[in-house]
Amino acid sequence: MLLEVSNLTVCYDKAMIINDLSMHVAEGELVSLVGPNGAGKTTLLRAITGLVAWEKATLRGTAGGDVTLEGRISFDGRSIEKTPAHEIVRMGLVHCPERRRPFREISVLENLMAGAYLNLDKAQVQADLETVYTLFPVLAKRSKQVSGTLSGGEQQMLAVGRSLMSRPKLLCIDEPSTGLAPLMRREVFKKIQQIRELGITILLVEQEVARVFKIANRNYVLSSGKIIAQGKGEELLEDEVIRKTYLGL
Amino acid sequence: MILDIIIDGLIKGSVYALLAIGFSLVLGVARIINIAHTALYMTAAYLIYVGTKLMGLPAPLAMVASVVLTVLLGLLVYTLFIKPIQEHEAAVLIATIAVAMMIQEVFLMVFGGHYLGVNPLIDGYATILGVKVTYQHLLALGLALVVLVATRLFLVKTRLGLAIRSTAQDREVANLMGMNVTRVAMSTMAVSVGMAAVTGAIVVPLVTVEPTMWMHPLIMMLAIVVLGGLGSIEGSFVGAYILGFAESLVVFMVPMGSFLKDSVALSIMILVLLMRPEGLFGVSFEEER
Numbered sequence: 001m002l003l004e005v006s007n008l009t010v011c012y013d014k015a016m017i018i019n020d021l022s023m024h025v026a027e028g029e030l031v032s033l034v035g036p037n038g039a040g041k042t043t044l045l046r047a048i049t050g051l052v053a054w055e056k057a058t059l060r061g062t063a064g065g066d067v068t069l070e071g072r073i074s075f076d077g078r079s080i081e082k083t084p085a086h087e088i089v090r091m092g093l094v095h096c097p098e099r100r101r102p103f104r105e106i107s108v109l110e111n112l113m114a115g116a117y118l119n120l121d122k123a124q125v126q127a128d129l130e131t132v133y134t135l136f137p138v139l140a141k142r143s144k145q146v147s148g149t150l151s152g153g154e155q156q157m158l159a160v161g162r163s164l165m166s167r168p169k170l171l172c173i174d175e176p177s178t179g180l181a182p183l184m185r186r187e188v189f190k191k192i193q194q195i196r197e198l199g200i201t202i203l204l205v206e207q208e209v210a211r212v213f214k215i216a217n218r219n220y221v222l223s224s225g226k227i228i229a230q231g232k233g234e235e236l237l238e239d240e241v242i243r244k245t246y247l248g249l
Numbered sequence: 250m251i252l253d254i255i256i257d258g259l260i261k262g263s264v265y266a267l268l269a270i271g272f273s274l275v276l277g278v279a280r281i282i283n284i285a286h287t288a289l290y291m292t293a294a295y296l297i298y299v300g301t302k303l304m305g306l307p308a309p310l311a312m313v314a315s316v317v318l319t320v321l322l323g324l325l326v327y328t329l330f331i332k333p334i335q336e337h338e339a340a341v342l343i344a345t346i347a348v349a350m351m352i353q354e355v356f357l358m359v360f361g362g363h364y365l366g367v368n369p370l371i372d373g374y375a376t377i378l379g380v381k382v383t384y385q386h387l388l389a390l391g392l393a394l395v396v397l398v399a400t401r402l403f404l405v406k407t408r409l410g411l412a413i414r415s416t417a418q419d420r421e422v423a424n425l426m427g428m429n430v431t432r433v434a435m436s437t438m439a440v441s442v443g444m445a446a447v448t449g450a451i452v453v454p455l456v457t458v459e460p461t462m463w464m465h466p467l468i469m470m471l472a473i474v475v476l477g478g479l480g481s482i483e484g485s486f487v488g489a490y491i492l493g494f495a496e497s498l499v500v501f502m503v504p505m506g507s508f509l510k511d512s513v514a515l516s517i518m519i520l521v522l523l524m525r526p527e528g529l530f531g532v533s534f535e536e537e538r
Contacts, residue, residue, distance in 0.1 A: 054424060058336050089427035097425060103418040106411075114415045117408070118427040166426060 001074075002027045002170055002201055003048065003093070008071035010040075010047050010225075017043045019225035020071075025170060030192075030202045032212045035222035035246060041205045042098055044222070045172045048073055048203075049095035050085030076169065090118055092169030096176070098205075100159040104148030108139055111147050111158055115165030125165070132161040135194060153184035160191065164200075171195065172203045177211075189215065209247045213237065221246050252380040254497045260386055262493025263393035264452055268466055269473040269485035270400060271444030277417035277480035279434035281331060282342045287463040287470060288349035289326075289442050293319040293449030294458050295356055298365050308370050316446040323442030327435065335434075349463065357460040365458040385454050392451045397486075400444065404482070413437050417480065465511060469496070472514040476521050478528030487529060492517065 003025040010018040017040045025031045033041045046052050047069060056067035073081045075093050083091075103111050112132060116125045133140035136157040142150060147158055156176055163171055173192070177185040189211055196202055206212040213219060213233025221229040221242060229242050236242055243249050272286045293315045300311025326348050334340045369385035376382075404410040416423040416433045424430050456462060473492050477484025492514055499506040499513050521528060 049425065051421060051424065054421075084429075085424045086427045086429045089425060095425050097422055101419055101422050103415050103422070105418055106414055110411060110414075114411055114423070114426050114428075117412065117415075162426070 001025070002076060003203070004072075004074045005044075005048065006072045008044070008047060008073065009068065010043055010052055010070075011068040013066060017225050018047060021222075021225065021227055023220055023227060023230075025201060025203050027169075027201055028199070029217045030196050030204065030215060032216040032219045033203065033205045033222055034207075034209050034212060034219060036248075039222040040225040041222050042174055043225075045095060045174055045203070045205060048075075049093060049172060050080070050083060050088045051095070053081065053083075054085045089166055092167060094163045094166045094168035094171050096159050096163040096171060096173045098174040098178075100152075100155045102147040102150070102155050102158050102162070105146060107144055108147050108150070108158055109143040111162050112139070112143075112165050115162035117166075119165075119167065128165050128167065131198075132164050135164070135191065136161050153180050153187065156180065156184075156188060157191070160195070164195070168200055170201045170203060172205075174205045175207060176204075177206065177208050185211075209249060250501065252378055254494070254501050256377075256380070256382055256386065256390075257501070258490070258494035258497035260390045260393070260455075260493075261496055262490035263390060263397065264448055265466070265469050265473055265493050266486050266489035267393055267396060267400075267444055267448040267451075268470045269477070269489050270397075270482055271441040271448075272470055273474055273477075273480055273482055273485045274413065274417075274444075275434075275437050275441040276474070277482075278413055278437040279335065280338055280341075281335065281434075281438075282338070282345065283331075283441070284342065284345040284467065285326065285348040285352065286345075286441070286445050287467040288352040289319055289323050290445040290449040290466060291356070291458075291460075291463040292322060292352060293446035294367075294453040294456070294462065295360070297450055297453050298367050298458050301367055302365075308368075312450040316443060316450055319446035319449070320439055320443050323445075324435070324439055327438045331438075349467075353460050353463065360460070362460060367453045367458065369454040389451050389455060393448070396444070396447055396451070400440075403440075409433075409436055413440075468511050469514050472518040474528075475518045476528055478530040481528065481530040484528055484530030 001024050005024065006022045008018050008021045009016065021044065033044065035041055043052065052067060052069050056069055059067065069081065072079060075091060080088055103114060112129060116128060119125050138154055139157055139161050142154065147155065150158060160173065160176065177188045180188065185208065192202065192204065193215055204212060204216065213236065216233060219230060219233060219236060220227050221236065223246055228246065229236055229239065268287060268290065272283060275281050275283055296315035296318055297311050300306040300314055301308055330344045330348055331341055334344060370388060371384045374381045374383040375387065404414060412423065412428045412433045415426065416428060416430055420430050469492055473488040474485055476491065477488030495513055495517065496510045499509055503509060
């Protein structure tokens, strides 16, 4: 199993965001996490990639409040719940954050190079850059442009491209299509499938349930920090309660 | 007269630019408002005085040694007083004020309140368009510009420079790229203190060394970063020259002007805060969760 989360609980102050949750992702899969707003999807990704632990360490005693993180997370056979976020990237578990968050004041190329920060093999970085440019030709065209001036869709391409520069085995993408125009959304989903064809395992958080269910191997439905259903898209859509209550379809 | 103002403004602007950029770097990357920044600049000046006047070392050697020692002191201050409380911005602010006062009191205790001075590296003066400019002033200007260019190259061309600029824009995402944010903050602190120390080394022959010499540059530097926009490197650069020239204008044109220079800087700061609080090159900090 590439990623295995067992009995994970995350609390911010007294609010329990993730409640005794277990899930897994096998190599080569595209797994989706869906569910209503506030279900804990983003927090789950943040716990997996070490950001919750980082907050726990840095925000101790500040206005951010106390963070509790319990349970086990293992990646590639190694337990990572105590590994700092910047070390987790090195293992090939890469997080493409919500709201895209490019480094707005530096150029597209510099953003991509920031993604390749840990890779000291210059030839390999250059090859990765070519791969990203082939996947997202628009980034090649805009490579010298300051990334804050890109359109929303282009910024999403940049965020994903930047994550690819970190050489992921498992890429966690948080809401890539949110806030984009319908045409751009279709483009994003196409690119995600192309990335999967590169042999990269994907854990995808998305609001666009109908579209995600078509491409994902398996899906987890999250609500109030718990997994309330899982399975293939067709199976989940057959269940009237899940469809109406949690997926809004 | 005009040329006097231009040359004086250029030198002051460059010196303030060095100070303000160093201050902005560490503010951007680690959210540390380091009030002790100019106290460390003063430390370098005192160490050069000790090296050249009291120990008789050659000036270049004393300069290098003072910069190295000041950086070490800066890192010690960071590790002991700032790092344990780094996420509490108000506490960091108070701690750095305390550090600045400590440094001031130590120098007052050791050297008394005397006005001390360091010999210029080179004597003599050049006449530019009928105005006498000492070689030492030209040297200081040249060195300041060299350091400014070097800093720019460091930030744009090196791996650590990229990490510093990325971390300044979004700490969390920098973390996700494999940048060790704590280590980047430490390196930035070293670079920042290094810039303060180099500035001290460059200007020490032009100023009097005394225990409150950190106050005026501090006020100017704070006014500059507010004018330029908190955390913005370009803003600090442009703001430094604006206030550098403003100070020269006031000193040369207004009777008793040198008593007014701090008031002018602070007035500009208040005006900026009233009219354009984000400054010339306003950077909106990332929303932190």
